[in-house]
Amino acid sequence: MALETFAKAETLSMRTKCIGQSCKLFYSDDPVKIVRGRGQYLYDENDVRYLDCIGNVHHVGHCHPGVSRAAAAQSELLNTNTRFLHDNIISYANRLSATLPDKLSVFYFLNSGSEANDLALRLAQQYTQHEDVIVLDHAYHGNLKSLIDISPYKFRQLAGQKEWVHVAPLPDVYRGLYREDHPHPGKAYADTVKGVIDDVHSKGRKISALFCESLPSVGGQIILPQGYLTKAAEYVRSAGGVLVVDEVQTGFGRVGTHFWAFQMEGEAFCPDIVTMGKPMGNGHPLACVAMTEEIAAAFAATGVEYYNTFGGNPVSCAIGLAVLDVIEQEDLRGNATRVGAHLKDLLTQLQAKHPVVGDVRGVGLFLGMELVTDRELRTPATDVAAMVVNRLKAERICVSTDGPSENVIKFKPPMCFTTQDAELVVQKIDVALTDIQGHVAVMTPQPRASYPKPMFG
Structure with a gap:
């Protein structure tokens, strides 16, 4: 039986009535109705093609045939929960284990990055027997209540900061406390974590964990300064806590040179807990928490069963295995390295041409271009x-913004993104900036209401 379809206006009208208003659409003033996808492309109801520069969930490309075949084949054979013995979950755990440091050898499978980070919080608090958590400013770790509590990006819009949550400065060398001219920004920012720990101890409290994205995304596509994670982990562990690294946005080879972004810190560096999600299932809900044997044992010692109905089911794991196969067979890490370097170079050329481009940063296919109204003052050019x-969007290219002031154009496309795609995007940005700066006094920011802000998740 064919699924029911509606005209775009009818779809929008029905969505407005029956879907919660907090579930925002991309391009809220004039949403795009997407009906199919393939590779790095999306197609609307009129078969108009859009280039997807933000589809980091569809990691190996929209509707990759290898992933689709694996999902269909396993669906026809068996899909049940993990209380039955099955090979797929073991095969997948072994494949993931091969990409991680040896110490991270125990896995729990779940359905989303939010579930993964929620479990990581429980693991850290159980293992350390402490409650308090340190997070980075502007961080976002998920949409569960426990994660809103440790996400400054969200809790500052809501009820505020909990007593057991402590915020360390975002290690942003472009507009943070310590900038690109500092001789040792990694240690300087890590020392701010030590300062938070000392303050927590002065109040008679204890740290359970530092939660940190390997590359803060909502914070503005931030590249952590070298040495930061190593020194921050040292301070946290000395205080009796653990380091939880959030790879939900950045794992599975997005940085190109490494499978996990935290590995850019060096071969000797190893977190205590790693969370992963979005790209794992290429659009299928699949997530994971990897941890040391000691942390896993402390969690099991409670005697309370952890049960997740769908986490690690045979279909999810078959899809996860297929994604790993595609990454390897199509050399997508190599592609991320090559295409990402080319895109970054092209964006840097735009920086030399357009004063509004304040900074270009990133690695692999995780890049950001920060726009400013004044390069000296680094005033955000949000509008x-x-x-x-x-x-x-009018050129049929989907990009988005991030950062505390929503002035960073972010690039996290499917890993099959090509050099030709990169060249097209930068060419269109060049034309757009030339036209915009020809009509807008960039040095004098216009009222926010003049340019409706596109809605992105």
């Missing part, structure tokens, strides 16, 4: 960024 996003 210009929104205009660029909307202009590119």
Whole structure:
């Protein structure tokens, strides 16, 4: 039986009535109705093609045939929960284990990055027998209540900061406390974590964990300064806590040179807990927490069973295995390295041409271009960024913004993104910036209401 379809206006009208208003659409003023996808492309109801520059969930490409075949084949054979013995979950755990440091040898499978981070919080608190958590400013770790509590990006919009949550400065060398001219920004930012720990101890409290994204995304596509994670982990462990690294946005080879972004810190570096999600299932809900044997044993010692109905089911694990196969067989890490370097170089050329481009940063296919109204003051050009996003939509290119001021154009495309795609995007951004700066006094920010901000998740 064919699924029911509606005209775009009818779809939008029905969605407005029956879907919660907090579930925002991309391009809220004029949403795009997408009906199919393939590779790095999306197609609307009129078969108009859009280039997807933000589809980091569809890691190996929309509707990759190898992944689709694996899902269909296992669906026809068996899909049940993990209380039955089955090979897929073991095979998948072994494949993941081969990509991680030896110490991270125990896995729990779940359905989303939010579930993974929630479990990581429980693991850290159980293992350390402490409650308090340190997080980075502007961080976002998921949409469960426990994670809103440790996500400054969210809790500052809501009820505020809990007594057991402590915020360390975001290690942003472009506009943070310590910038690119500092001789040792990694240690300087890690010392701010030590300062938070000392303050917590002065109040008679104890740290359970530092939660940190390997590359803070919502914070503005931030590249952590070298040495930061190593020194911060040292301080946290000395205080009796553990380091939880959130790879939900950045894992599975997105940085190109390494399978996990935290590995850029060096071969000797190893977190205590790693969470992963989004790209694992290429659009299928699949997530995981990897941890040391000691942490896993402390969690099991409670005697309380951890049961997740769908986490690690045979279909999910078959899909996860297929994603790993595609990454390897199609050399997507190599592609991320090559195409990402080319895209970054092209964006840097735009920086030399357009004063509004304040900074270009990133690694592999995780890149950000920060727009400013004044390079000396580094004043966020939020409205210009929104205009660029909307202009590119008119060119059938999907980009988005991030950062505390929503002035960072972010690039996290499917890993099959090509050099030709990169060249097209930068060409269109060049035209857009030239036109915008020709009509807007960039040095004088316009009222926010003048340029409707595109809605992105």
